[in-house]
Structure formats: structure tokens, C-alpha cells
Amino acid sequence: MHDVMSPNPAPAPFDLVLQGVSLRRAGAPVLSEVHLHVPFGAHVAVVGPNGSGKTTLLQVMAGRLAPHGGRVLLGGHNLASLSGPQRARQLAVVHQHEQVHGQLRVRDYVALGRTPHGDMHREQGAAVVQSALQRCRLHASQDRQMRTLSGGEQQRAAIARALAQEPRILLLDEPTNHLDLRTRADMLDLLTELGVTVVAALHELSLVQRFAHQVVVIGAGRVVAQGVPSEVLTQELVRGHFEMDVFYLPLPHREHEIAVFESPQSGKPEGRVPASPPGLSSPVSG
Numbered sequence: 001m002h003d004v005m006s007p008n009p010a011p012a013p014f015d016l017v018l019q020g021v022s023l024r025r026a027g028a029p030v031l032s033e034v035h036l037h038v039p040f041g042a043h044v045a046v047v048g049p050n051g052s053g054k055t056t057l058l059q060v061m062a063g064r065l066a067p068h069g070g071r072v073l074l075g076g077h078n079l080a081s082l083s084g085p086q087r088a089r090q091l092a093v094v095h096q097h098e099q100v101h102g103q104l105r106v107r108d109y110v111a112l113g114r115t116p117h118g119d120m121h122r123e124q125g126a127a128v129v130q131s132a133l134q135r136c137r138l139h140a141s142q143d144r145q146m147r148t149l150s151g152g153e154q155q156r157a158a159i160a161r162a163l164a165q166e167p168r169i170l171l172l173d174e175p176t177n178h179l180d181l182r183t184r185a186d187m188l189d190l191l192t193e194l195g196v197t198v199v200a201a202l203h204e205l206s207l208v209q210r211f212a213h214q215v216v217v218i219g220a221g222r223v224v225a226q227g228v229p230s231e232v233l234t235q236e237l238v239r240g241h242f243e244m245d246v247f248y249l250p251l252p253h254r255e256h257e258i259a260v261f262e263s264p265q266s267g268k269p270e271g272r273v274p275a276s277p278p279g280l281s282s283p284v285s286g
């Protein structure tokens, strides 16, 4: 079961635990007293408005930013006590804005994921890289230079590099923002089939239910709610934190409902009719 995120259960190997994590940037608090327990294998979506602290939270989970208060534990060990390679064998990160490494061939870029394992040039490492390329549908593009890939293909390459790292925990900052609808669905399915922990910052709330066992809602650096998406993303919470309305609609032939997000009608100025986009006018009949 992945439904326990209370702060104090005994951590199992590869559980990620944040105990009272606080962090300031440029003197201002960015994270305040964050408590989380992410059990191994859980799929967690981190959501919140722009600037609420999602990227910072992932950076702290990755050990790239040291908290000013509290601590981060991986399998009961303080993350700060692990060396860079030790951390990189457990945790892989895909950033919101990845460095492109334009001159590298796609295969060599994905092979960077083997660096902490030291087998980039050996048979075992090459097999893992090929598998990651296949899974991210980049096998046919592996000899191209990274700079020639589209934005979505580069995003898939970054995910492939993280998969090649064979982490226990994948930390993904907006992993699907460049992907077309079908690829987005495929990637989310792939991520949930890996059998590892996946923590993803997502802007698109409609993806949360499809992907996550648990959702963590951040507001101004604090966890304002966490739990099962359908229970957490209530009308009240979504209005309060995202200034949107949520509707849960049944889908024919599916067990679950889908969440649809709409601007609140009451927020619209009265009597206004949506303008036609430039160049698109209603056909004139007759």
C-alpha cells in the first residue's frame, strides 16, 4: 500500500522522509516545516501555483539544496551523509529546464545516466541504455545530435537518461510539459510501470489522478494538503489554491472518473461574450 504519508512511521529501505524541512532563498522562506513520508514504490504528484516551492522541494529531495532546518532521510540515512555517486545510484532527477548537451549524440547523452554505475562503456551499461532508448521511443534517433531533437524528444531523452540511471527514486519536474497528448499518456504509463518511487511536480491537475497514488499540494512553501487525489482535490481546495472549479465526470467503460478543471463562472465579468480569435469569424449564412 502507498497510502501512508504521515511523518513518523519507521522508514523502510528507500523510503524518502522529510522531517520539518525549511529553506530560505535570498533571505525569504521558500519551504517551511515540510513533513512527508514517501514510501518506496509510491507515485506522488506535487502540485501548487507558480512560485509555491515545487522545484525547490524536488531539489531538496534530490540532495541538491541543503535545508536550513529539518532533514531528509533516504531509507533512514541522512541524505546529506551520502556521497554524490551514492546518491546518484538511488535518485535520478529530470529538471524543468534540462541542459541540452547539443553536440552529444542521443545515445551518449542517455549513457550519462550510467556515470554513477561506472559501466557506460561496458556491455551491461550499453544494454541498459538501449532499453531506456527503446522505452522512450528514441531508439531510431540514437545517432542524432541532441540539438537536432524537438523539445518533446529532448524531454524524452532526459527521461531516458534518468531511466538509464536505474534509480530507486525518480524526481521529475514537469516531465510532460513538452509532450503531445499521446506521448504524455504513454510516458505517464511508463513511469507508473517502473516499480520505483516517482515524485513529479505537475502543473496539469487533470494528469494527477491518472498518475498518482498521492498528491501533495504546496502553497507558499507549506504543505497545505496531501493524500489520495480524489479526496484532496476537492472543489474547496481547488478554488482556494488554484482559483479554478473542478468537476468529476464518469467516463463510459472506465472505472474511474476524470477531473475537469474550469475557470469559475462567478469570476467572469457579467455580460461579456468570449471574443472570436483573430481571423476566425462566424460563417455568414445566405
Ligand SMILES: Nc1ncnc2c1ncn2[C@@H]1O[C@H](COP(=O)(O)OP(=O)(O)OP(=O)(O)O)[C@@H](O)[C@H]1O
Pocket: 025, 026, 030, 048, 049, 050, 051, 052, 053, 054, 055, 056, 057
Ligand atoms: N535562486 C533563487 N534565489 C532566490 N529566490 C528563488 C531562487 N529560486 C527560487 N526562488 C524563489 O523561491 C520560490 C519557489 O520557487 P520554485 O521554483 O520552487 O517554485 P515552483 O512552485 O516550482 O514554481 P513554478 O510553478 O513557477 O515552476 C519562488 O518565490 C522563487 O521566486
